[in-house]
Amino acid sequence: MEFLGEFLSSALNGNDALFKACIVGVGEVKMDWMSQCKHMTVHSYLNDKYSPYFGITVEEVRQLGVDEEALKHVMKWYGGYYFGDYQVFNPFSLMSWLTRGKECAIFWTGTTSTTYLPEFMKYHEKSIIMDIFTILLEGNSFEIELTSTQVNYSESNWQLKKIMNYLVLTGHLTYLYKAKAVTIPNKEVEHYWENYVMPMLRSKLL
Structure with missing residues (x-):
């Protein structure tokens, strides 16, 4: 550093x-x-100025020749991320879908370790996290207002807002700015939570 x-x-x-x-x-x-580094300005998921450039927008997917029926389907799998008022797709998963016959599969979440996120989370407010993600996996959102996007890795015990911010930044959740809530963005990420994170959290809590 x-x-x-x-x-x-x-x-x-x-x-x-x-x-x-x-x-x-x-x-x-x-x-x-x-x-x-002097005079730096940060643009994050909490503001709109450069929001369309954090991913591939719905209109850009249409311009790639994807029809409306396929668009609705692929949005459920790889869309659902919000930066300000803009919904964007996971670029890696969307491009993988386009180049592999437009068959939905696990792309982005399959490129990472299946244990790093559960291992990280087991040290931070385990019982609260368990309750929250039980709610999220039922298809609901969890109300919480996030006002800072900074991450301080030197802190040993993160509070709930910092954990949620980290999960938004890493793509495992998305933040609905107007609703002041977090939610699981799409089916691909939901699959990761259901199959890797929640089982390990349950085993650590028992």
């Missing part, structure tokens, strides 16, 4: 050849080295 701070600081600060820079990442990481 120290190297990254020095690298970004030298590249961005006092660089006469640079007018403006865009740093793209999954989450807004709270680290001391970020203070070395």
